[in-house]
Amino acid sequence: MNDTWLTVVLVGALTVALKATGPLVLGGREVPARVAGAVELLAPSLLAALVVTQAVGADGGLALDERLVGVGVAAVAVRFRAPLIVVIVLAAVSTALMRLAL
Amino acid sequence: MTTSRSYRDGARAVAALTPAALSFGAAFGVLAESAGMGTFAPIVMSATTFAGAAQFAAASVLDEGGSVIAAVAAAVLLNARYGAVSIAVASAFRGARLRRLLESQLIVDESWAVAQVGGGRIDRRLLVGAGLLLFPFWVGGTALGVLFGDVLGDPEQLGLDAAFPALFLALLAGQLASRRAVFAALAGAAIALVLLPLTPPGVPVIAASAVCLAGVRPR
Numbered sequence: 001m002n003d004t005w006l007t008v009v010l011v012g013a014l015t016v017a018l019k020a021t022g023p024l025v026l027g028g029r030e031v032p033a034r035v036a037g038a039v040e041l042l043a044p045s046l047l048a049a050l051v052v053t054q055a056v057g058a059d060g061g062l063a064l065d066e067r068l069v070g071v072g073v074a075a076v077a078v079r080f081r082a083p084l085i086v087v088i089v090l091a092a093v094s095t096a097l098m099r100l101a102l
Numbered sequence: 103m104t105t106s107r108s109y110r111d112g113a114r115a116v117a118a119l120t121p122a123a124l125s126f127g128a129a130f131g132v133l134a135e136s137a138g139m140g141t142f143a144p145i146v147m148s149a150t151t152f153a154g155a156a157q158f159a160a161a162s163v164l165d166e167g168g169s170v171i172a173a174v175a176a177a178v179l180l181n182a183r184y185g186a187v188s189i190a191v192a193s194a195f196r197g198a199r200l201r202r203l204l205e206s207q208l209i210v211d212e213s214w215a216v217a218q219v220g221g222g223r224i225d226r227r228l229l230v231g232a233g234l235l236l237f238p239f240w241v242g243g244t245a246l247g248v249l250f251g252d253v254l255g256d257p258e259q260l261g262l263d264a265a266f267p268a269l270f271l272a273l274l275a276g277q278l279a280s281r282r283a284v285f286a287a288l289a290g291a292a293i294a295l296v297l298l299p300l301t302p303p304g305v306p307v308i309a310a311s312a313v314c315l316a317g318v319r320p321r
Contacts, residue, residue, distance in 0.1 A: 004139045006170050011160050011177040012150035016207060018184040022192030023206040024199060031193050037317030039190045040222035043215075044283040045290030046183065047274040049310030050211055052294040054267035057306075061299030070264030071271060078275045084216075088118040091268030096261030 066102065070095030107219070112231025115216035120239045122265040125257035127243020130157055135248050137165035148244040152210060152237060156180040159303060179304035186311055187214050194226040208233025212266070215273045282317070289313045 001009070031039055055071045056062050070091035077087045127148060134144035139161060151157055156177035163173035187209060195202045208230050217229035246254065257263060278284050290310035297306035 003170050004143045004164065007160055007164060007173045007177075008139075008143045008147045008150070010170070010174045011156065012147065014174070014178050015151045015153055015156065015181050015184070016203075018178075018181055019188050019209045020203050020206040021185060022188035022190065023195035023202040026189065026192035027195040027199075027202045028197075029193055031190075034319045036222065037319050038314045039317075041282065041286040041314035041317040042186060042190045042311060043218050043222055044274065044277045044287040045313040046187070046307065046311040047215060047270050047277060048287040048290040049294035049307045050215075050270040051267050051274060052291050052310075053298065053307055054263075054270065056295070057298055057303070066261075067264045067267065070261060071267045074264070074268035074271050078272050084115060084269070084272050085118040087272045088265050088268050091264040092122070092261040094261070095264035096259065099259060099261065 066095050066098040069098045107225045107228050109227050109231030109234070112213070112216060112225075112228035112233075113235040114231075115228065116212050116232040116236055116269075119212055119236065119265055119269060121260075122257065122262040123236050123239035124243040124246075125254050125260065125262050126154055127240040128247035128252065128254045129243075129257050130154065130161065131244040131247020131249075132252050133158065133165065133247075134161045134244075135251075137161045139164065141248050144248050145241065145245050148241045149237075151177070151181075152207060152240060153177075153181050153184070154210075154240070155303070176303070179302060179308075182304060183307050183311055184209060186308075186314075190222065191217075191224050191226075191229070194224050194229070196226075205230050208237065210236065212236060212269060215270060218273060218277065220279070286313050286316070289316075 051071070055067055056064060073094040074087050074091040077090050130148065131144055134147070147157055159176040159180050160173040163176050188206065191209065191214065195205060205226070210233060213229045213232035213236065214224065216232050217224040219225050274287060278287060290313050293310040293313065294306040297309055
């Protein structure tokens with residue numbers, strides 16, 4: 001097997017295993033009460049981290065660019081309870097317009 | 103009212119992301135092809151790994167002449183968060199083993215995020231519906247990129263890279279119902295921001311999600 005296929009197979013197998021662990025091993029069982037509090041906090045902590053890494057993350061670490069404008073516009077749209085699709089489209093369009101303008 | 107969520111609701115929730123999935127799928131295909139990965143391998147990778155950032159990382163390492171070990175390590179580090187997500191969503195998956203295995207492969211950040219129904223619980227149908235819609239756009243985009251190059255244009259020129267943080271921000275807003283949740287979000291964001299310039303990609307998100315361990319109740 002060449003390097004490309006070896007990488008594809010290893011990354012694929014490990015990712016399948018990472019995603020499947022919970023549903024295969026624990027599937028259907030209720031979360032123990034002690035751990036339920038952690039599961040509850042995973043959504044806000046992970047979502048917040050994804051907002052940060054996707055808004056200002058780049059190859060060398062941090063990059064402040066036009067995405068910030070899009071995320072700012074999205075924040076305003078969220079504030080005014082715009083539907084999800086509107087939030088996403090406004091973010092993309094405003095980012096694209098900023099890139100055109102600069 | 104809130105009990106009749108369907109696969110279609112899940113698909114609808116991520117419908118606005120399909121252009122981004124297609125376009126970034128194509129961008130991955132273009133990168134993978136220029137990294138010498140050939141025609142078929144990148145498409146197989148999109149179908150089996152189905153995780154954007156990890157695939158870009160692996161292809162970039164190979165493109166720069168890095169080793170297989172370096173490429174796999176970069177990708178696995180970026181996907182390590184799915185270990186935590188997988189355990190957190192486990193109770194929602196039922197039925198035969200094969201079914202649980204297949205449905206679990208539809209876990210991606212976006213499908214997990216739109217499947218949240220409060221209190222850390224997810225609705226399996228929302229997750230599966232969202233994943234099933236995004237999957238063909240991601241894999242099809244990859245095929246387009248490998249076969250025809252950058253015919254779809256640069257996704258960043260279209261602002262599509264801002265679609266993902268916008269989605270996560272909108273869904274985060276719905277999560278901030280308690281002081282504990284607000285604390286977890288602020289801590290997660292701060293940790294990610296501090297670690298971004300210091301650590302390899304993937305580490306900031308894992309470290310930030312470890313904040314949730316503060317929610318474990320003492321015996």
